[in-house]
Amino acid sequence: MMDTKTNIQNNTEMTPVISLKGVNKWYGDFQALSNIDLEIKLKEKIVICGPSGSGKSTLIRCINRLEAHQEGKIHVSGIELHERMKDIDIVRQDIGMVFQNFNLFPHLTVLENCMAGPNWVRGIEKNEAKERAIAMLEQVKIPEQADKYPDQLSGGQQQRVAIARSLCMQPKVMLFDEPTSALDPEMVSEVLDTMIELANSGMTMICVTHEMGFARQVADRIVFMADGEIVEQNTPEEFFNNPQHDRTKVFLDQILK
Amino acid sequence: MFVDTVIEDKALHKPVFLIGLSVTVLAIFFALNFTNTLFGEFLRPVIGDPTESGFFGRLAVSLVLTIIFVLNLLAISFTRLKVQILIVWVELLLLFLAFAYSFDLKMSFIQSRIPLMISRGLFTTIYISAISIVIATVIAVIGAIAKLSNNGFAYAISSFYTSLFRGLPLLLQLFLIYKGLPQLGFMVDAVPAAITALSLCYGAYMTEIFRAGIQSIPKGQWEASRALGFKFNLILRKIILPQAIPIIIPPTGNQFIAMLKDSSLASVLGVWELMYLARTLGQRDFRHMEMLLTAAMIYWALTIVLEVIQARIEKKYKQKS
Numbered sequence: 001m002m003d004t005k006t007n008i009q010n011n012t013e014m015t016p017v018i019s020l021k022g023v024n025k026w027y028g029d030f031q032a033l034s035n036i037d038l039e040i041k042l043k044e045k046i047v048i049c050g051p052s053g054s055g056k057s058t059l060i061r062c063i064n065r066l067e068a069h070q071e072g073k074i075h076v077s078g079i080e081l082h083e084r085m086k087d088i089d090i091v092r093q094d095i096g097m098v099f100q101n102f103n104l105f106p107h108l109t110v111l112e113n114c115m116a117g118p119n120w121v122r123g124i125e126k127n128e129a130k131e132r133a134i135a136m137l138e139q140v141k142i143p144e145q146a147d148k149y150p151d152q153l154s155g156g157q158q159q160r161v162a163i164a165r166s167l168c169m170q171p172k173v174m175l176f177d178e179p180t181s182a183l184d185p186e187m188v189s190e191v192l193d194t195m196i197e198l199a200n201s202g203m204t205m206i207c208v209t210h211e212m213g214f215a216r217q218v219a220d221r222i223v224f225m226a227d228g229e230i231v232e233q234n235t236p237e238e239f240f241n242n243p244q245h246d247r248t249k250v251f252l253d254q255i256l257k
Numbered sequence: 258m259f260v261d262t263v264i265e266d267k268a269l270h271k272p273v274f275l276i277g278l279s280v281t282v283l284a285i286f287f288a289l290n291f292t293n294t295l296f297g298e299f300l301r302p303v304i305g306d307p308t309e310s311g312f313f314g315r316l317a318v319s320l321v322l323t324i325i326f327v328l329n330l331l332a333i334s335f336t337r338l339k340v341q342i343l344i345v346w347v348e349l350l351l352l353f354l355a356f357a358y359s360f361d362l363k364m365s366f367i368q369s370r371i372p373l374m375i376s377r378g379l380f381t382t383i384y385i386s387a388i389s390i391v392i393a394t395v396i397a398v399i400g401a402i403a404k405l406s407n408n409g410f411a412y413a414i415s416s417f418y419t420s421l422f423r424g425l426p427l428l429l430q431l432f433l434i435y436k437g438l439p440q441l442g443f444m445v446d447a448v449p450a451a452i453t454a455l456s457l458c459y460g461a462y463m464t465e466i467f468r469a470g471i472q473s474i475p476k477g478q479w480e481a482s483r484a485l486g487f488k489f490n491l492i493l494r495k496i497i498l499p500q501a502i503p504i505i506i507p508p509t510g511n512q513f514i515a516m517l518k519d520s521s522l523a524s525v526l527g528v529w530e531l532m533y534l535a536r537t538l539g540q541r542d543f544r545h546m547e548m549l550l551t552a553a554m555i556y557w558a559l560t561i562v563l564e565v566i567q568a569r570i571e572k573k574y575k576q577k578s
């Protein structure tokens with residue numbers, strides 16, 4: 001009995017939530033992604049790093065199809081992403097995304113920002129959406145800011161609201177695109193702490209970040225990109241202690257200095 | 258505007274500027290020659306008969322006017338900003354009224370005609386403008402969305418429309434609709450023709466205003482909404498337009514004010530609105546100025562009402578964000 005249960009669990013944990021096969025993407029003549037193969041399993045935490053312009057943002061933006069890829073296949077929860085799909089909104093509802101510059105809705109209060117998705121998109125009743133929003137704001141530790149507008153908050157607080165806003169949709173996967181890069185140094189840790197807590201709660205996460213401490217602590221796998229390609233991917237220990245490629249070594253030298 | 262915290266000396270309080278200003282003003286008053294006006298009469302004890310006072314009389318009148326003018330400026334400059342604005346407003350208004358009064362207006366004539374001007378003229382003007390404003394706004398929203406869409410037809414139709422209707426004089430559009438459509442077999446009355454022309458013309462201008470407003474909202478707002486699974490209509494309605502509207506309001510208010518006055522073009526089609534009555538009511542009695550000035554004051558008052566409403570709305574949106 002116990003065995004079969006763990007087996008099933010293992011099984012679901014083995015099937016990838018997200019898979020990219022042979023993905024190529026161009027901006028005009030410029031190839032931003034070359035031949036990307038990547039699989040992410042349920043509850044896995046992936047950190048993507050690499051020099052600026054290496055295609056990290058492009059890669060994760062392809063996963064919820066904010067960007068279109070031209071070749072290869074991307075599957076999310078078994079659904080293939082392509083330009084003729086009818087249900088991209090359904091897929092997107094299951095993928096939370098946190099942006100470098102927060103992109104909160106400035107005309108809505110913090111609470112309304114968090115209620116918008118569940119209420120307008122998922123059709124959840126206002127009261128329930130509000131309860132959920134408050135619960136998520138508590139999780140990111142700013143319930144007391146609920147009635148303020150985004151521009152009344154610090155950068156770190158705004159980013160935590162953005163995380164709460166995504167979580168209110170109860171996503172299966174969370175994408176983070178350099179969530180701490182736009183923050184003042186003293187606010188980085190409050191956002192990272194929130195992300196670590198989220199990781200501990202079992203969320204599947206793909207994070208583009210240069211916070212190597214976070215990567216070491218949280219990542220199951222680190223993916224290193226350069227020039228639109230995945231150069232290598234490995235566990236944190238292997239990645240930091242035993243990098244395989246010269247480009248990885250150069251990058252680590254620069255970033256860990 | 259953003260006011261500096263460091264105050265510079267007022268130009269008016271610098272002797273060089275003050276002297277330069279006085280000389281210039283004196284020259285202007287001298288050139289305009291107010292000797293034979295009320296001012297000359299006032300100075301009769303000093304200069305004698307104004308008509309015979311010659312160079313000395315002219316200079317004396319100019320000098321007195323200049324002193325009054327400059328002292329007035331100096332006095333105002335020592336008051337607070339709000340008071341300054343109020344005084345200058347009142348003075349300019351008085352000057353305007355004096356200008357109007359100088360036409361030897363017959364007030365009883367104005368009084369007898371004003372009921373018709375308001376009940377018929379003002380009513381028609383407001384009626385035409387209000388309907389046109391509503392239709393133009395609807396056109397503008399649709400036009401702006403069409404211009405921003407990926408649909409080739411929508412874009413082509415919308416850009417053709419804005420190009421054409423911004424490209425022709427409004428008066429010409431008015432005639433094309435009023436005279437042209439009947440030749441094609443569609444009878445149009447003057448008022449519907451005026452409303453159509455105004456709506457189409459101002460709809461074209463406002464399409465561009467709305468498009469620019471919508472485009473000024475950062476791409477990140479669209480991306481964040483899409484990432485949450487919002488559909489296009491929802492994004493536009495709940496996220497983009499609420500942010501674009503405060504940006505759109507000031508130029509749109511301008512358009513409304515301009516349209517209110519362009520509705521006077523309907524008078525050439527014989528519509529009994531303000532302008533038409535202003536031109537015709539005074540004709541028989543040769544009391545043109547009376548009626549024209551009355552219409553002017555009514556248009557002005559209407560505009561002020563719109564300006565106040567616009568300021569209110571702008572303030573409301575400023576508080577919100």
Ligand SMILES: Nc1ncnc2c1ncn2[C@@H]1O[C@H](COP(=O)(O)OP(=O)(O)O)[C@@H](O)[C@H]1O
Nearest residue numbers: 027030032050051052053054055056057058059
């Ligand atoms: N919308 C775009 N149009 C054209 N080129 C783009 C666009 N977005 C990104 N790029 C290019 O694609 C490359 C990868 O960009 P990006 O994925 O943002 O890199 P990273 O996030 O790793 O810094 C860069 O060279 C960038 O200039």
Ligand SMILES: [Mg+2]
Nearest residue numbers: 056057058178
């Ligand atoms: Mg990036």
